[in-house]
Amino acid sequence: MDSGQVKRRRGRPPKSGEIGATREALIRAGVVAFAERGYSSIGLEELLGSVGVPKGSFYYHFASKEAFGLEVIEAYTAYFTRKLDVWFSDDSVLPLERIRNFAEDAQAGMARYDYNRGCVIGNLAQEMGALPDTFRERLTEVFADWERRLSSVLSAALARGDIGPDSDCDELAAFFWVGWEGAVLRAKLERSGRPLELFARTFLAQLCRHQRP
Amino acid sequence: MDSGQVKRRRGRPPKSGEIGATREALIRAGVVAFAERGYSSIGLEELLGSVGVPKGSFYYHFASKEAFGLEVIEAYTAYFTRKLDVWFSDDSVLPLERIRNFAEDAQAGMARYDYNRGCVIGNLAQEMGALPDTFRERLTEVFADWERRLSSVLSAALARGDIGPDSDCDELAAFFWVGWEGAVLRAKLERSGRPLELFARTFLAQLCRHQRP
Numbered sequence: 001m002d003s004g005q006v007k008r009r010r011g012r013p014p015k016s017g018e019i020g021a022t023r024e025a026l027i028r029a030g031v032v033a034f035a036e037r038g039y040s041s042i043g044l045e046e047l048l049g050s051v052g053v054p055k056g057s058f059y060y061h062f063a064s065k066e067a068f069g070l071e072v073i074e075a076y077t078a079y080f081t082r083k084l085d086v087w088f089s090d091d092s093v094l095p096l097e098r099i100r101n102f103a104e105d106a107q108a109g110m111a112r113y114d115y116n117r118g119c120v121i122g123n124l125a126q127e128m129g130a131l132p133d134t135f136r137e138r139l140t141e142v143f144a145d146w147e148r149r150l151s152s153v154l155s156a157a158l159a160r161g162d163i164g165p166d167s168d169c170d171e172l173a174a175f176f177w178v179g180w181e182g183a184v185l186r187a188k189l190e191r192s193g194r195p196l197e198l199f200a201r202t203f204l205a206q207l208c209r210h211q212r213p
Numbered sequence: 214m215d216s217g218q219v220k221r222r223r224g225r226p227p228k229s230g231e232i233g234a235t236r237e238a239l240i241r242a243g244v245v246a247f248a249e250r251g252y253s254s255i256g257l258e259e260l261l262g263s264v265g266v267p268k269g270s271f272y273y274h275f276a277s278k279e280a281f282g283l284e285v286i287e288a289y290t291a292y293f294t295r296k297l298d299v300w301f302s303d304d305s306v307l308p309l310e311r312i313r314n315f316a317e318d319a320q321a322g323m324a325r326y327d328y329n330r331g332c333v334i335g336n337l338a339q340e341m342g343a344l345p346d347t348f349r350e351r352l353t354e355v356f357a358d359w360e361r362r363l364s365s366v367l368s369a370a371l372a373r374g375d376i377g378p379d380s381d382c383d384e385l386a387a388f389f390w391v392g393w394e395g396a397v398l399r400a401k402l403e404r405s406g407r408p409l410e411l412f413a414r415t416f417l418a419q420l421c422r423h424q425r426p
Contacts, residue, residue: 036342036343037253037340037342037343038251038253038339038340040250040251040253040254041253041254041340041343116342117342118339122339122395122398123339125398125399125401125402126251126331126335126336126339126398126401127250127251127254128401128402129249129250129329129330129401130249130250130254136402136404139402140402140403143399143402164422171411171415172415174411175392175411175412175415177395178392178395178396178399178408178411178412179388179391179392179395179396179412180395181395181398181399182335182390182391182392182393182394182395182396182398183391183392183395185335185338185339185394185395185398186338186356186391186394188338188339188341188342189338189341189349189352189353189356190353191349195391198384198387198388198391199388199391199392202384202385202388206419209377209422
């Protein structure tokens with residue numbers, strides 16, 4: 001999977017009906033591979049082998065490694081955004097509690113795969129020097145969207161007086177996601193949820209100390 | 214550079230005198246390559262080519278890619294620790310100012326290479342799933358050392374009453390480095406110093422708000 005060239009419809013034409021399933025299986029395998037190891041070091045043969053797809057059928061489904069990468073980013077983003085929605089829209093708990101719940105769920109999610117899987121968006125951002133520029137644009141948009149979602153939870157906390165009245169929710173949301181990707185990285189290194197727990201707890205504690213007296 | 218096997222003294226024996234220089238050049242090239250792209254996607258041939266060393270002489274200098282990687286980690290750590298010492302030991306400015314100065318220098322350092330070079334330690338931590346376990350141990354120690362150094366600057370701030378009396382300096386130092394690696398990652402993505410500036414500024418602002426009244 002070293003080539004970003006466009007090569008269409010190479011190899012054995014798949015039987016009708018199996019095309020959608022194969023595409024989906026490849027994207028699913030891509031999400032796992034990108035979450036574990038990023039983009040650059042992923043081999044096409046290995047990826048195809050992991051889903052039992054014959055060599056050479058990749059370019060029947062995707063115009064290039066770049067096109068495939070962008071679809072994997074979309075699939076992961078859709079998955080992660082649904083997750084954020086679940087936690088951040090949970091009106092049954094207070095706003096700051098929603099952030100804590102998201103962080104705890106993320107810890108459980110990383111523990112489930114023995115801390116081998118990180119964040120696809122963070123992994124790709126880390127490798128940006130070696131990635132196509134189309135990725136940069138999309139990854140930046142994804143972070144901006146996550147920031148907006150978190151900022152609105154912080155605004156709800158601000159409206160309740162749960163955080164200091166001078167809090168800049170947009171800046172705090174940007175700060176959170178900047179640091180959170182570092183926490184995911186450290187969790188992979190330490191094979192432990194400690195960095196995620198530490199980052200979320202300290203972030204929230206700092207906010208809460210600024211409560212109206 | 215795909216093999217971690219031990220292969221000694223393969224290839225043309227170098228002329229006496231050039232051995233040390235070649236080793237050093239390879240390590241320097243390794244630091245740059247690891248800072249730009251991490252470990253897994255670096256090819257041995259490319260690395261050798263970049264320093265004009267003949268193919269096949271790598272294993273004369275290093276027992277394995279893993280041994281080379283560990284020496285690159287040591288070289289980068291020595292460089293970065295000297296940098297930290299310069300800023301964190303600068304008694305001519307207040308403790309929190311030392312942290313700000315370090316962050317500004319880091320921004321300038323990333324700008325100098327157009328945000329293509331990140332932190333070797335962070336890049337390798339990100340790839341941990343694909344790296345030898347000897348790396349995990351060493352990278353964890355390096356972070357622990359950086360935490361101790363920062364914690365002692367924060368303790369100096371605490372002693373002066375520049376941060377809240379209930380501040381846990383060790384935890385705050387750990388929080389800083391967890392988030393800082395995220396900021397380096399985002400700076401690479403955005404090709405901008407903004408994430409570093411935002412992270413350091415918000416971290417320091419949160420600390421300062423806890424000053425004794």
